[in-house]
Amino acid sequence: MTSASRPSLLIVDDDPLIQNSLAYLLARDFELVVASDRPQALALLQSAGAPDLALLDLGLPPHVNRADEGLALISELLALDPLCKIIVLSGQDEEAHARHALTLGALEFLAKPVAPEQLRAALTRALSLRQQESRELLQSAALPRILGQSAPILAAREQLQHYAATRFPVLIEGESGTGKEIAARALHELGPQRDKPFVALNCAAIAAGLIEATLFGHARGAFTGAVGAQAGYFEEAGEGSLFLDEIGELPLDLQPKLLRVLESGEYQRVGETQTRKTHARVIAATNRDLRFDARAGRFRADLFHRLSVLRVAMPPLRSLGDDRSLLLEHFLNDYTRQMAVSPCRLDTEAQACWLAYDFPGNVRELRNIVVRLLSRHAGQLVGRAALEAELDADSLPETPAQQASPAIQSGDxxxxxxxxxxxxxxxxxxxxxxxxxxxxxxxxxxxxxxxxxxxxxxxxxxxxxxxxxxxxxxxxxxxxxxxx
Structure with missing residues (x-):
């Protein structure tokens, strides 16, 4: 959705005065897309694609006193484009909700009213980070980006190296933010198809009625709006790799067609009878338990078994022990250079808190915390209170008093x-x-x-x-x- 001259910015706020003020302030530097609620924003994104940056209010219609619409939109934007940088514009009394938004993947939150220079600085930082990450994604080999020395990370890296040389499907499992797409790119870049296309589709980000045409292509006139024939992702992948993220969201009625492709390599464009052949390697990812979904009838068991010939588990950050400190140092060094600021460091109490924190948003959350720490505390020694201000309140490590076992836990x-x-x-x-x-x-x-x-x-x-x-x-x- 990036313009040739200006980056794109989505603004979602139900207050017309705020919309107009932001548009007046930012129209010179950004290609603006403005929406008043989540359905309107999603409708705009279906035609225009994901924005480079987004400014979101959490309290959106129909429940302006609740945060569920804004939080859902954060997840949907990141499903469309994991590199999208989201800044939450929040009322002071919504700080707890804004923290939860950061856990879901928002980069930063700003309290209303926000000073123009503060908003511009936040957008500048966000755009710089997006551009840097885009360059890294295009230029760097993926495997070295899977950082860590813990046993779960070493096991995942060994599996990726071992599976890269095969053409069998691979199912990558893990929570949101654990690096499943990076793992998929590692499989591609380490394998013989590294010079061929790598095409990614998030199944949760495409309307159910459009997924079939997106995957397989369509003939002219196949449906309303199909003014010409269009190749699908399988054709675009060629002999490379097709990455299907959030595969558990694939509609049940489309799953037999994907199964046929996996078994025979054959498919048809929507509106055609001609059978086509694909040689693309399919890599799928999910944050759901597909085995459980298959038993419950929400996912085809035969498709699950075909997709999971080879399986890789991307571990949650809370299970990686001291890798959390290694990742902290990596991102501090990386973003200190990108942001041209002096590094910050955690004091002893803050380090203990860092190692005890669960990181419910995993590596994506950790990276965004580092960006906020550098934005607010560059060149400083960060204490526990300052660190906790950037963490999800529900996941903060307990104090010794909180850790005392109540009678109901001890059985007494x-x-x-x-x-x-x-x-x-x-x-x-x-x-x-x-x-x-x-x-x-x-x-x-x-x-x-x-x-x-x-x-x-x-x-x-x-x-x-x-x-x-x-x-x-x-x-x-x-x-x-x-x-x-």
Whole structure:
């Protein structure tokens, strides 16, 4: 969506005054796309593509006092283009929600009202980072970018090196932000097809009705708007690699056609009867448990087995131990040069906090934290309080007092009841239910449907339970950072 002369900037805010002010301030430097809500933004992106940068308000219609629309849009923008740099424009009372947005992949958040020079500086930093990452993606070999010396990282790198020489499909599994696309590029660049095209499609970023034509191409007149014949991604990949990210989002009715391609290499353009042949290697990735989805009937079991001939697990950052410090140093050195600032360093307490933090957004979150630290504390020694201000509140490491095991965890319920002089059972059960729901939502990164599956509930039941808990004063925190 980049113009030949100016980078593109998406502005999403329901306040016309803010829209006009931002447009007046930024129109000279950016190609602007302005939307008032999430559906309008998505409709614009379907035709124009992902922007280079985005300025998003979290509180969007129809629920302007909640953050779910803005948070969902962050995920959708990054699905369209992982290099898109997102800055959240937030009200002061939304800081907790803005922190959650950073965990999802937003680069930075700015409190409203924001000074023009502060906004320009943030956009300049974001654009510089995007351009640098784009160059690295094009110029560098992928495998050295999978940094770390921990056992899980070494195992993943060994698998990638071993599988690169084959033409069999590979399924890359891992949470969002663990580097699945980098792993896919490593498979391509280390293999014999390194000089052939590498084509990537995020299955979650394309409307369900358009995925078939995007993958296989279409004939002229095949559907409304098909004014000419168009090659699909399989043809564009040629004898190279086709990377299908978020493969679990592929519609069920399209899965047999992908299975046919994997088994025979044959497919047809939409609206044609001519059979075509592809020699592209398919690499798929998912942040879902496809084996579980296959058992539940949400994904074809035969397609899962065909895609997962070879499997690579990209480990979550919380399992990588001291690699978190190695990655910190790597990104500090890298972005200190890019941003032309003096490095910052963590003091002893902040280092301990860094190593204890879970990084729910994985390497993507870590990288963005480093950028914000350098933006705010260049040349300084960063303490624990300053570091915690950049971390997700729900994932902060506990203090020693918080780590003390309550009686319900130790099993000494009788002692707890006796010491308290009795309990109100309904209140105690509500607190336990609240803790389990909150834990499931954290594990699902705020996705309601996934959290419901983890709890063995349907989504409407989970909504009802959350609303009931809120009425009794047991709101799930943060209560309005949930998505569908």
């Amino acid at each position: 319920l009788a002692a707890q009841i006796q010491a308290s002089g009795g309990i109100v059972l309904d209140e105690a059960l509500r607190r336990v239910e609240r803790d389990y729901i909150a834990a499931a939502l954290r594990a699902a990164r705020g996705n309601m449907a996934q959290a419901a599956r983890l709890l063995g509930l349907n989504r409407s039941t989970l909504y009802n339970r959350i609303e009931t808990l809120a009425r009794y004063g047991e709101a799930i925190f943060p209560s309005d950072t949930l998505s569908d």
